[in-house]
Amino acid sequence: MSGAIALEGRTLTVAYGGRRVLDGLEVAITAGGVTALCGPNGCGKSTLLRALAGLQPIQAGSVRIDGRALGTLRRRERARALALLAQANEVPAGLTVFELAAYGRHAHRPLIGGLSTTDRTAILDALSATGLREHAARDVTALSGGERQRAWIAMALAQQCRVLLLDEPTTWLDVRHQVELVLALKALNRERGITIVCVLHDLNQAAALADRVLLMQAGRILHDGPPDQVLTPDNLAEVYGVEMWRLDHPESAAPLCVPAFAPVRHRSHEFRS
Known part of the structure; x- marks a missing residue:
């Protein structure tokens, strides 16, 4: 190695x-x-x-x-460094693919205020990378199993973790x-x-x-x-x-x-x- x-x-x-x-x-x-x-x-x-x-x-x-101890990082620093996708993830009814991906921007956004141009660019880029840009307005629960997994990956990509x-x-x-x-x-x-x-x-x-x-x-x-x-x-x-x-x-x-x-x-x- x-x-x-x-x-x-x-x-x-x-x-x-x-x-x-x-x-x-x-x-x-x-x-x-x-x-x-x-x-x-x-x-x-x-x-x-x-x-x-x-x-x-x-x-x-x-x-x-x-090289940095994970426990010393603040939550936002940790979120920018890594993301974990678990085996099963529950999606609230009515949440669109775009909205799910937008959750990945929490580590980059201020506590108050809507999505910035940078946020939207990152979200659309993540959806494009996972082949879901044309499905941005769809309800996540209406996706197939494979599409839903890619939607969660899009959320992680929007998080821009390493x-x-x-x-x-x-x-x-x-x-x-x-x-x-x-x-x-x-x-x-x-x-x-x-x-x-x-x-x-x-x-x-x-x-x-x-x-x-x-x-x-x-x-x-x-x-x-x-x-x-x-x-x-x-x-x-x-x-x-x-x-x-x-x-x-x-x-x-x-x-x-x-x-x-x-x-x-x-x-x-x-x-x-």
């Missing part, structure tokens, strides 16, 4: 009811990259993401963004909308340099989207690196406890992970690729 560090967790310890979910975890997120957090349910992926966002109380350790954290952004979406969202996130990273960290269950989405995968188990990062180095049959068997076949995408050569639908009984044989 090389390059400037955008977001860093040092010796992070998080516990629920006396049980440690993260125990002295160390992680450094490279600026301008896309990092996927992967692993089985309950391994601490979402807890780590929330801790990095400053929304999860930690018992020990610290979080730093651009780091975007997403918790299972493709959950509940059909295949088409999953693909569209992954492609939209890749474009945002490539064209705008936004640092993206996302929790993903789908390993093939992680391989397609991320340039770095953190494979977690029981609150620890067991494997860390590019998808083609991390998403190997041995690593996946170790973390998930099932045999996986590793194939190569016919065009991109990105790894494709296919479960063998059998529990791991022994580890001595080689997997075919």
